[in-house]
Amino acid sequence: MKKIENSNNFFLENGYSIIEKVFSTEYCDHVINSANTINDGNSDFSPLMNPHTKSNIFLELMSDNKILQFIEEYFDGSAIGLQTEFFFMPPKTKGFTPHQDNTYVQADENSFVSAWVALTDVNEENGGLIIWPKSHIEKKLNTFENLSYENHNQDPNARSRTTDIPVKYKAYSPTIAKGSVLMIDSWLVHASNNNISKDFRHALLCTYIKKGANFRPGNTAKRKSFGLL
């Protein structure tokens, strides 16, 4: 395993890391307002795919120095953007089933990472993420069809399959403060809780690829790499 002399060691060992308070409350609210403007009063709150193509604020957020420093140290090279997805997650929305992002992206090893930005305080009740620390060590795990397929206001691929997780890995549902960022290894198994609260759970998923690395564009996400600011 690659040795890095700082906080990235925790990420390498555990497959995740939380960068606390990267964005202010005001900035998070500004991002949410921009997403609401793009959604234009629509009563369908399915996630917005690639909102960075509609408003520069998403590209600006994604180009944050603290996040980029973390990622470029991990890549040992330059990072470029791959995808953004904004989640409204209104009350009663079901969460994602357990998955590994690289099952879909099929990127080269150590060349792809996700930054999941909490735009509201998140917890087990309101749709916060569930992670299986250290499960990234397994690389690609088997998946199977999820029979209780239901995904109103959700990504079309959120609940169609699930992952066979070895029992030695234990689920952990971190509380994440508004403006903090969960960094996710491309093979870390993760999911999200159902939102059983009375509030929307806003979050922005940003994915990054190492410059020059291979990846699969995908039929729903339509990934196309792009430069950061």
Ligand SMILES: O=C(O)CCC(=O)C(=O)O
């Ligand atoms: O925001 C969520 O509920 C889950 C997002 C996620 O896991 C993903 O897009 O890979």
